[in-house]
Amino acid sequence: MSELSLSQVSTGYGRIQILHDIDLRVGDGEIVTIVGANGAGKTTLLRVISGLIGIWGGTVTFKGRSLSRSSVEARAGLGLVQIPEGRQLFGSMTVEENLELGAYCRRRDGRPFLEKRDEVFTLFPRLGERRRQQAGTLSGGEQQMLAIGRALMAEPEMLLLDEPSMGLAPLLVKEIFTTLRELNSRGLGMLLVEQDARIALKLADRGMVMERGRVVLEDKASALLDNPEVQAIYFGQHGGGGGSRTENE
Amino acid sequence: MTFDQFLQYVFSGVTTGSIYALTALGFTLIYNATNVINFAQGEFVMLGGLTAVSLHEAGAPLALAFVGAVAIVATVGVVFQLLAIRPLHSAGILAQIIVTVGASLALRTGAMLIWGREALPLPPFTGDEPIKVSEATILPQTLWVLGLTLVIVVTLQLFYRRTLTGKAVRACSVNQGAARLMGISYSKVVLLSFGMSAAISAAGGVMITPVSFMVYSSGALIGLKGFAAAIFGGLGNPAGAVFGGLALGILETLAIGALPMSGASGYKDAVAFLILLIVLFVKPQGLFGGRSVEKA
Known part of the structure; x- marks a missing residue:
């Protein structure tokens, strides 16, 4: 049972509070998405879960145990693996080295590296062709594939995804989300933060809407897709919610 | 200058140059892991030489004195990081650099007392x-x-390129946050870097002591020359550091050989810093500098 649960979590930077009393639950094999405008606190929420910033109050538990004493480094080993915003690959290192580092937290207890690497190359054949290439020279789509592949090397039970569609052409976004759906069908749970609310809600089981650091709406993803308020605010005129994606959160 | 004289100068130059190279490599290791310029780097060289002298006087064979001195100074490097640098983690890079200046004075004085x-x-x-x-x-x-400099440089490259730990160290210098998300402990990488940096510079100190002796104050100048070499080759680039040295x-x-006047060797140190100044004016990122210097 790999369940992630947050209860009454609050945090911020310096004296400025960003998150207020967040409750969140992602069940085993479930996809939950968080939609919200820039500055709503979505990325901060993921950083709390991966431990990159501490919390002021509340609890974060994964698989029934509290994460309050787990360092950032330890959390990947527990099966909670984040794909950070903007991919954050090791650009001057090769594709293969990036994958090797993805498996770092499983260096003692994991499945064999080559076996996992070949699975990633089966999932993303283009990465296999470019295995000796520096990650920084890959196209945007390939970089996102590598970011996902690198995370899979850690044998995750739950993925935390931060804006996987960022900077990608619509066709590539579709491809990436198809892959995510496939990974989910194998039982991988996901918490997905995404500007593109429409595509995220289509993939997810449940969705939450965040505004100024609070969860203001929570429902089945299909219900949110049909919710006129959500449509008006987050889907934009032409769909895809692409209107505000030039800014960085 | 005849060719033979030229050759003689080159032989002499590569000897001291190797020590500058190992010192520069020490700077590079710590800089890549933490962005800190460790102004106590030269003291590691001095400590290496003097520790080996003591171990040898105590009866240890030279090889053992070499290894022992390197191990002891590596420990000093690790303790130095834990006691002086780590507590200043939140105070920022500049505070950490200043503490290295203080540490160099403390180490020098301690060495004088010992x-x-x-x-x-x-x-x-x-x-x-002579051959x-x-x-x-x-x-x-x-x-x-x-020979030993070559062995150290090649071993270091193999470590960085072939071992998972070495790749983890590189990952931390590329993107610390992402490395931590992969389960790499940044604080352990920093400790390892300080230990390796101290060990490499100490090895240089042991090797040069039979040629030019070692005194408690030797570290200051060697450290500055090593720093100049690291800048010359491009700060952060290990190959550049070795070339620069x-x-x-x-x-x-x-x-010195080319200067016509007697007593030209007094200008030897000025030459190193003149080169440093020229490099900083003309190509501030160094000959092979990939990473920008402003980043520090």
């Missing part, structure tokens, strides 16, 4: 019968210095 003010020798690793090359001569110790050593001795 070893006194006399320059201390170490016997050459294998004899001191004739054309009309120039080369000391066996020079071959040791060159060797180039600086050779240019320094050649300049």
Whole structure:
């Protein structure tokens, strides 16, 4: 049972509070998405879960145990693996080295590296062709594939995804989300933060809407897709919610 | 200058140049892991030499004194990081750099109290019968210095390129946050870098002591030359550091040979810093500098 649960979590930077009393639950094999405008606190929420910033109050538990004493480094080993915003690959290192580092937290207890690497190359054949290439020279789509592949090397039970569609052409976004759906069908749970609310809600089981650091709406993803308020605010005129994606959160 | 004289200067230059290279490599390791310029780097060289002298006087064979001194100074490097640098983590890079300046004074004074003010020798690793090359001569110790420097540089490259730990260290210098998300402990990488940096510089100190002796105050100048070499080659680039060190050593001795006046060797140190100034004016990122210097 790999369940992630947050209860009454609050945090911020310096004296400025960003998150207020967040409750969140992602069940085993479930996809939950968080939609919200820039500055709503979505990325901060993921950083709390991966431990990159501490919390002021509340609890974060994964698989029934509290994460309050787990360092950032330890959390990947527990099966909670984040794909950070903007991919954050090791650009001057090769594709293969990036994958090797993805498996770092499983260096003692994991499945064999080559076996996992070949699975990633089966999932993303283009990465296999470019295995000796520096990650920084890959196209945007390939970089996102590598970011996902690198995370899979850690044998995750739950993925935390931060804006996987960022900077990608619509066709590539579709491809990436198809892959995510496939990974989910194998039982991988996901918490997905995404500007593109429409595509995220289509993939997810449940969705939450965040505004100024609070969860203001929570429902089945299909219900949110049909919710006129959500449509008006987050889907934009032409769909895809692409209107505000030039800014960085 | 005849060719043989030229050769003689080059032999002499690569000997000191190797030590600059190892010191520069020490700077590079710590800089890549933490963005800190460790101004106590030269003291690691000095400590390496003097510790080996003591171990050898206590009866240890030279090889054991070498390994022992390197291990002891590596420990000093780790303790230094834990006691002086780590508590300043949140205070920022500048505070950490300043503490390295303080540490260098403390280490120098400590060394003076332990070893006194006399320059201390170490016997050459294998004899001191000069080997004739054309009309120039080369000391066996020079071959040791060159050979061991090569071994250290190649081993370090293999470590970075072939081992998972080495790749983890590189990952931390590329993107610390992402590395931590992969389960890599940044604080352990920093400790490892300080230990390795101190060990490499200490090895340089042990090797050079049979050639030029070692005194408690030797670290200051070697440290500055090593820093100049690291800048020369491009701060953050290990290959550049080695090239910068060797180039600086050779240019320094050649300049003395080329200057017509007597007592030209007094200008030797000025040459190194003149080169540093020229590099900083013309190409501030160094000859092979990939990473921007402003980042520090």
